[in-house]
Structures are given as structure tokens and as C-alpha cells.
Amino acid sequence: MTLYLCVDCGGSKTAAVICDAAGTIVGRALGGPSNFAYLSLEDFELAVRLTVSDALKTCTSPPSIDPVPLPPKGDSPFAAAWFGVSGLDSPAAISEVTPTLSALLGIPVGPHLSIANDTHLLAAPVRMHPDVTHAVGVIAGTGAIAVSFKEIPSGFQELGRVGGWGWILGDEGGGFHVGREAVRQMLAETDLASVRGAPPPESIMVKRILERFGQKTVLDVLIAVHMHIPDAAAATIPPQTLPQYTMPSEKRLSSLAPLVFQSAFEDADPLALRVLQTTSNIFAAQITVLLGQSDESMPNRVKAQDTLISFGGSLAGVEAYRKMILDALAAQGHVFRYVEFVDDAAATGAIGLAASHAAKKD
Template identity: 60%
Template sequence: MALYLCVDCGGSKTAAAIANESGEIIGRAFGGPSNFAYLGIEAFSSSVAAAVRNALKSCTSPPSQEPVSLPPTSVTFAAAWFGISGVDSPAAVAAITPVISKLLGIPAGPRLVVANDTHLLAAPVRLHPRVSCAVAVIGGTGSICVSFRETNGVLEELGRIGGWGWILGDEGGGFHVGREAIRQLLLEHDKASVTGKPPPDSSLRTRIMSHFSVTDFMEILTLIHLPERTHSAPSDTDRSPHVSIPREKRLSSLSPMVFDAAFKEKDPLAISVLQTCSDILANEVAVLLYDEKNPQPRAVKASESIISFGGSLVGVASYRDMILDSLARKGHVFHAVEFVGDAAAVGAIGLAAAEPV
């Protein structure tokens, strides 16, 4: 039985989906984080192998409990498509392709596609016969925007912006939202020191102070900047359980609080935070789009393209609408809007639907 495998490798998890020749998803499974830029090859391979093995087990009903070897012996992967966060250059593709090829038993070549995870989001362009271009926007743990053109069934990457990681970018993603929330709260606190008036009431401030277990908001600065605890560090330096959390996650973990405060409680400060983040992400998308005042040869026209979103943050419709509204104010209205909640499944179905290699 020929199977079609797609693996979506992200900063939070690995998602594997397997389709049969009819384009039916018959196997699903998940593994640990697999951002190639953050992990070594060994950790990356471990997460991918676990996801693929468990996906193969789930292809039977009931799911098999027997160990599965890789490369598989009883089935054949007709094709595989890997969308990997952190794979941002030809050198990275060249480094990881032999590892995946050996793992699956698929020779490097047309049957094995290895690319950045945004490529999976461009697949819906095939569902819209009137357009040939797509802009893929990932907004989850991190963020990245990439534009594509489909020609004869092949996706050509035209331009990209972002995907630089939490230290250098990830605008509109979880880290940026958490960072912007703290920045705006600190700014209100500093203004109050001049005006002599307390900052406006904010459910977001209450949530964040409770999260960090502080009574003075300025104490949060210390907790955010403390070095991460190591096993050899003296216990008396552990002023908070938060020091055992990687510093970027101390901020990115705040994003669910911001979204709840903004969209459930209508907290003005939380709404301001998300408006700021969505505007900056929209500015990045706009770099890929055609502007009559400054035309670029590889820019795409929004009116002739689809925009395809993927990721936990842009999975919230109200946040997507903020981004789209910001783009519309710049004169960019897309032909169609898609949200891909299951990139691995979309990719596997797309492989099965393609002409045999």
C-alpha cells in the first residue's frame, strides 16, 4: 500500500499525517518540538521519528500496538512533504534532507520535499482556480510571512519576511504579544509616577501580577530578566519558580492571558496590545504585496492572491480580523482568506492528489 506522508515541524510540536491513494487521512500522530534552528539533529530526528511511527500505528483500526521500524518494511511512502520551522536556507535543507531520507527510506529527490513550514500553508492556492499566488502567514509561537506563485503544480517561493526567532523578531507571535503587554503595562506605571494618578484599572494587569505572584508591578522586571536556573545553581537564588522557565517562554506564555482579556473581557489595554502586534505583523505582510507607488518585481497583488493563515494566535478569528483590517487600511484586500488549522493533513491530501512522480 502506497502512503503519502506530511510532517509539520514546529516550535511546540510535530504533527504527522498519512493519506492513502484516495486522499483519505488514515493516520495521525504528534511528537515533541522540532524547530530545526533550536534543536540539534538528534533531538529533531527523535521528535519526527516518534510522530511518524505513531502515525503509522494509527493507520490500522484499532491502532496497532506493535513496534514500528523506520524505514517501514510493510508499506511504502510514495512521497513525503516536510514543512520545518527553522529551515530557512538551502544549506539547512541540504543538512536535514539526508537525515530524513535515511529515516524514511526515501531517496533525496522529487519524492521527498523538504522546506520551511510556511510552504504547507500555501497548499490552499490549489483550491482557488482564479488565483495563482498565495501569502502564507504563520502566527503562533513565532511568526513568518512568505509569498508563493504556483506554476504547473509547483510552488515557487517569491519573497519572505520574518521568521528570525524571538531574539530578533517573531512580530505578531506569542513572544511579541507577551513582550508588548509587559511594555505597555510598564509604560502606564511610569506615566503614573509623573502624573501622580494610579494607572487605569486593567484585568490584564491583574492577571499578569497574579501569574507572577507579585504585589508591585515593577517586581516583574526582575523575574523576567533573571537568568535561567541550572542544576548547579544554589537553591537560594530561586526567588521564583519562573526562573526554571526559559526566558522567552516567560513572555510568550502570557499571550493566552492577553487574548482572554482582550476578546472576552474587552480590556482596553489588552486590545491595545493586540492592535499594536497585529499592525506590525500586517506591516510585514505588506512588504510582500504590490504597491503602485513602489512596485517590486516579485511582489504579489492582494486582490489576485489568497492569504493563508496558520498558527495558534492567528487561529483566533478576532485577531485575524485585526490583521486583515490593518492590511485593508493600507489598500490590500485579498481575493480569499484561508485558515489552515491542520497543515499536515492538508499537505498529505495535496500529495495524494498530485500526479504520480
């Protein structure tokens, strides 16, 4: 059987999916974290090896009980493999990991072994649309990033990227930005009310955030966001709010995103909707840097009408939020030919990899 492997290496898990030549998924497995930025090369290799071995066990009928040895003793079971690795952001890092993955799978370094950052997996749906060769991958989860690609014979060439700088420097459009913007707009409403001499409008989002922090007034949220809690003082905090206070400050804010989304899309809370309109508009403005007519000064721009946009991440998984981003892009004249949401990047990558190699044979 000719097999195609895609591995999505992330900070919380490793996902491996195996397809046959027809693009049918025949094996899959989940393993531990494999973000290359946080692991030694040895620990990274171990996480990948265990996950791929488990995926190979599921390819037989009935599934094998015994581990599948890697590196393979003979020929590689894979015709091609594609790795999307979080934390792999430079050519030097890719060069460091490539020999290890090549030896692990028995695939020579070259066109049958693709290794890149995990955002590249969002370009995979291009392979299901023969009339486009360009993609913009957009991740909106805890953080946010957008990357543009062009399909080439050896895989995908990265053209441009915006964002992905982390919470201190940016991540506009992601969960941290949403949580921060929610608190900022709560505070702005309170400041404005002090000048008007009248209370701000009622907001279910504000009530939920105050409950999350165990506070009664909006200004007390400042303490909740900025306070550092020594271990000895944790005993004085109400149990229902303790996890919120012991989180790092950035996670205290990013964890508010679900409350904002619930208030906006389930309760139509005006303030919550305004928060998400703000974050989606700012994120869309960043994405537009990648878009437009290419010229000598901007040779790597892509035209939206000739391009697929592919979303990933927990926030982008909410259709209403994706629509906000797309509407903001359309308002700037950028309407994409195709729109996809990738909720299983490893599966999409494996299917796309098989399709790509089938097209080359044809």
C-alpha cells in the same frame, strides 16, 4: 493503495499524516520533537522514522500491532511525501537532510519528495483553490513570520519572507511581542500618571500580570522581568510565582500573552485591546512588504486580491486576533481572495499533496 505522506517536524512534536489518492486521511501519528536546528541528523532521522512507522501502522484495518519497517524492503508505500521541517532554513540544510529522507522512505530525490521549512505547509490550501497560485503563510505563535509562495509543478517556490528573527531581533506579532508590549504599555501608563498626578485607569490585564509576578505595583514588574534568580535564591520566592521567575526572561514575557488575550477578548479591557491593536498593526505592516504590484524593483511581490492568506500558530488561532491583522492589512488596501486558518498542518499538507498529484494526472 496509493499513499501520500506529509510530516510536520516541530520543536515540540513530529506529526505525520497519510492520505489516499482521494485525499481521505487513512493514517496519522505523533512523535517526539524533530526541529532540525536542535538535533543531530541521526536523532532527526530516528524521530521521523518512528513517527512515520507508527502512522503506517494505522493505515490497516484493524491497525497493525507490529512496527512497519523503514526503509521499506520493497517499493515505497508512498507515491509522494512532503516534509515541513522547523529549523531547516537554508539550501545547505535541505541538501544535508534530503538523502536521508529519500532513503528512509524509498522515494528518489526529485519531484515526488518535497522538503522545506515548516512555514511551507501553510501554502497547502492553495491546492484546494484552483483559481489561485499564490499564498502568504502567516505564523503567529510564540514567534511570528510571514512568507509568500507561488505554486510550481514541483511544489511551492518561496518568493519572499519577513520576520522570524527570534525574540532578540523581532518576532513582532507573536507571543513575546504581545507580552513585552503589555508590560511596556503598563509602564507607559504609570509614567504618564506620575506627570498627571492621578492614578492610571483600572485594568484587569494589569491586575492579572501583577498577580502572575506576585507584585503589587507596576514598577516592581521591572524587577520581575529582568531579575536573574540563582538556584540558591529560588527558595525565597513565593511558590505560586516560582515558575515565572525561573523561566528565561523571554518566556516570562511570552507567557503573558494568554492573559492579554483573555483580558482583551473576554473582558474587553481597553489597555489589553490597545496592546493587541499595536502588535497586530506592526505585524501587518511587516506583511505588507510582501504585497503589491510586482515590478522590476520588486519582482516577487504578490497582489492580495489574487492570493490566499493562510494562518498558523496559537495566537493566529484566535479569530479576533486574525481579524485585527486582516483589518490592518485591509486599511492598507490589501484584501485577500481567500483566508484560511491551518490548525493541523500535516493533515492539510497531506490532503493538498494528494489533490496536487490528482490534478497532474487529470
